[in-house]
Amino acid sequence: MSAKRFHLGWFTNFTPDDWNGTFASGGSPWDGTFYVDAARQLERAGFDFLMLEDKLSISEAYGGTSEAYLKHALGLVPKHDPAPLATLIGASTTSIGCVATLSTLGYPPFLLARMCSTIDHLARGRFGWNVVTSAEDAAAQNFGLDKLPERETRYEMAEEYMELCYQLWNSWEPGAVVMDRETATYADYRKVNPIHFKGKYFKSRGPLNTVPSPQVKPTILQAGGSPKGRSFAAKHADAVIAAANGVEGMKAYRDDIRSLAEGHGRNPDDVKVMFLVAPTVAETDREAHARYERAVEAPYFIEQSLTLISAITDIDFKAFDLDRPLPHRLVTNGEQSSLDMFQNWGSGKTLRQLVVEASGGLSESVKLIGTPETVADAMEEAMAYVGGDGFLITTPNAALNRRQLVEVTEGLVPVLQRRGLVRTTYSHKTLRENLLAY
Numbered sequence: 302m303s304a305k306r307f308h309l310g311w312f313t314n315f316t317p318d319d320w321n322g323t324f325a326s327g328g329s330p331w332d333g334t335f336y337v338d339a340a341r342q343l344e345r346a347g348f349d350f351l352m353l354e355d356k357l358s359i360s361e362a363y364g365g366t367s368e369a370y371l372k373h374a375l376g377l378v379p380k381h382d383p384a385p386l387a388t389l390i391g392a393s394t395t396s397i398g399c400v401a402t403l404s405t406l407g408y409p410p411f412l413l414a415r416m417c418s419t420i421d422h423l424a425r426g427r428f429g430w431n432v433v434t435s436a437e438d439a440a441a442q443n444f445g446l447d448k449l450p451e452r453e454t455r456y457e458m459a460e461e462y463m464e465l466c467y468q469l470w471n472s473w474e475p476g477a478v479v480m481d482r483e484t485a486t487y488a489d490y491r492k493v494n495p496i497h498f499k500g501k502y503f504k505s506r507g508p509l510n511t512v513p514s515p516q517v518k519p520t521i522l523q524a525g526g527s528p529k530g531r532s533f534a535a536k537h538a539d540a541v542i543a544a545a546n547g548v549e550g551m552k553a554y555r556d557d558i559r560s561l562a563e564g565h566g567r568n569p570d571d572v573k574v575m576f577l578v579a580p581t582v583a584e585t586d587r588e589a590h591a592r593y594e595r596a597v598e599a600p601y602f603i604e605q606s607l608t609l610i611s612a613i614t615d616i617d618f619k620a621f622d623l624d625r626p627l628p629h630r631l632v633t634n635g636e637q638s639s640l641d642m643f644q645n646w647g648s649g650k651t652l653r654q655l656v657v658e659a660s661g662g663l664s665e666s667v668k669l670i671g672t673p674e675t676v677a678d679a680m681e682e683a684m685a686y687v688g689g690d691g692f693l694i695t696t697p698n699a700a701l702n703r704r705q706l707v708e709v710t711e712g713l714v715p716v717l718q719r720r721g722l723v724r725t726t727y728s729h730k731t732l733r734e735n736l737l738a739y
């Protein structure tokens with residue numbers, strides 16, 4: 302009997318990639334071809350999707366200035382808009398999903414619903430929206446607010462936002478597009494109706510002025526980690542993307558999402574929980590460990606990681622002593638659950654140890670270091686324990702280079718495929734269908 306298959310996504314962003322790394326390509330990433338090449342490579346390996354993370358400001362959280370961010374292009378800066386890039390990727394590929402992160406803080410719901418519908422057409426049913434509520438005061442200030450609304454309020458607003466989007470996407474009934482040459486009828490106007498949505502935060506008349514796309518609504522990804530965030534994700538997401546501490550943490554996370562989904566009246570199998578990992582793959586286990594050690598000892602590694610965690614929490618980590626534990630449990634109106642994963646409060650570890658353990662600002666769920674076989678063993682064991690559904694693969698700090706892609710797509714994935722653990726061909730045309738196929 303073949304082993305239980307799991308899903309793979311790749312997590313990156315539209316940034317200067319690994320611009321000064323030893324194996325950086327050296328060209329400009331801004332015309333998108335670097336990312337299109339990456340997507341094609343991931344498609345050959347059968348990945349469900351390439352996901353583009355996003356933020357909407359240049360942070361000054363680390364040291365109270367943008368210096369580290371801009372000078373070294375660290376953390377999350379500079380960053381281009383993921384929606385046009387996702388469109389380009391969708392138009393340049395045939396089977397892989399293209400996912401853009403779009404913030405409910407940034408877009409009026411009508412524009413977002415319309416844009417998602419348009420991109421889903423251009424990507425022939427393979428567009429995904431990673432729903433975020435934004436987590437930085439600087440982002441809020443770029444949209445005319447004095448500061449970020451409180452987390453609870455952000456989720457309350459996002460809840461209403463989603464409801465409004467669903468109504469817009471459904472404002473064209475099935476069969477509304479007629480295209481009858483005899484009667485010169487393009488659409489049946491009786492099947493396209495206003496929604497007259499009036500909420501506490503948003504109002505929209507509707508209907509949407511786009512034709513329903515192949516998926517009607519985009520595939521929804523979500524990463525909320527707080528109790529409100531998890532409930533929101535379990536209600537709306539086709540795929541929950543998550544970081545958790547080890548296989549125990551992963552199992553607890555997935556069980557929680559599945560029971561929350563059931564509480565929302567959903568079939569828990571319709572919500573895939575995919576865990577963030579950053580594998581280091583090499584010819585031998587020793588070489589992989591040596592490479593990992595080199596990466597965490599590299600100049601700027603600590604600063605790079607701290608700029609990232611500062612940016613997503615609005616906390617100045619430059620103010621803390623690297624060789625002492627954090628002075629108290631830190632709280633933020635930004636990404637609290639990411640912060641909690643990172644600070645591992647009560648462990649007594651120094652800040653330097655925390656950074657090295659997290660392999661950068663992005664916390665991994667399980668450490669994956671070794672040959673393709675070693676890493677495949679660890680992935681197989683983790684999935685068997687957790688119960689499914691897959692992994693979201695990234696590189697430390699999400700900066701991408703071609704070598705790391707090849708190691709995963711031409712080294713690790715073939716081993717997983719030989720074991721029957723991941724797909725070898727796509728069974729469906731749309732992202733949601735492929736995601737829910739097993």
Ligand SMILES: Cc1cc2nc3c(=O)[nH]c(=O)nc-3n(C[C@H](O)[C@H](O)[C@H](O)COP(=O)(O)O)c2cc1C
Pocket residue numbers: 312353354355356402431432433434435436452524525526527528529530531542543544577635636637638639693
């Ligand atoms: C894998 C992963 C990817 C994320 N991607 C983004 C992103 O692209 N943009 C963003 O603003 N937040 C992103 N987040 C943050 C989440 O949207 C969320 O704010 C965070 O997990 C904290 O949850 P909470 O808001 O419920 O406290 C990501 C989180 C994780 C774990």
